[in-house]
Amino acid sequence: MLNKLTNLTKTKKVTTENFELDLSRVPSHIAVIMDGNGRWARKRGLPRIAGHREGMKVVRKVVKRANELGVKALTMYAFSTENWKRPKPEVEFIMKLPEQFLMAYLPELIEENVRVRIMGEKEGIPSYTLKAVNEAMDRTKDNDGLILNFALNYGSRYEITSGVRQLAKEIEQGKIKSDDVTEEVIGSYMMSKEVGDPELLIRTSGEMRLSNFMLWQLAYTELWFTDVYWPDFSASDLDKAIYDFQNRGRRFGGV
């Protein structure tokens, strides 16, 4: 691993311990399903929340590395619309993490020109969490570096349903004609409209499913899975995912 990563984007390639990354072909939008916090904790005889706490620190490391490599957007799945099924104390703990994360790291994120965003259903998210996220969004709104997009209380079917409902309303009102509904139009009703479709999806912990994450947006995304639990995920795991991405043939249905 390179320890000094200054001026990375000025050089075309970066050589890490095992592989060489082409900095001109780094995926511009990476989405991450951060999974395995609970199992990481259980393996250590700790409560599940210890895994969530540790996982929060990894978000910071991954953002830093992605920013160094020139990634433009990172969408991090932090809490799904299905995660309300978990025990109340665990849900409460997870919902306090955005505030803690921002309290600890917002100054650094500002310094690194990161723009914080949120994607998900606001209703249901505790007010102190929304307050922290809104403040972070406001304080970073003029930054034009990496977009750190938290999927919080996010579910893809919910997103599609509310987008379609809104579109149907506008058709009823005569604001848009049904014949004018294209794929681009539908995309613009998705919560991801600012960041667009990910080029690479990473899921940790060995699970090979999407768990209601970005179903519309992942149509042609490269999927990358690792057995590593999220709290153990490192900057070099991110490098590895990007390296594998760079060695895949993307055809989009062509030849």
Ligand code: IPE
């Ligand atoms: C991911 O880790 C974090 C959230 C879903 C909020 P989990 O809590 O799902 O960990 P496992 O899958 O039970 O190990």
Ligand code: IPE
């Ligand atoms: C997906 O992980 C949600 C997040 C990472 C926030 P889950 O742990 O909730 O997914 P399932 O239940 O294993 O599908």
Ligand code: MG
């Ligand atoms: Mg899980």
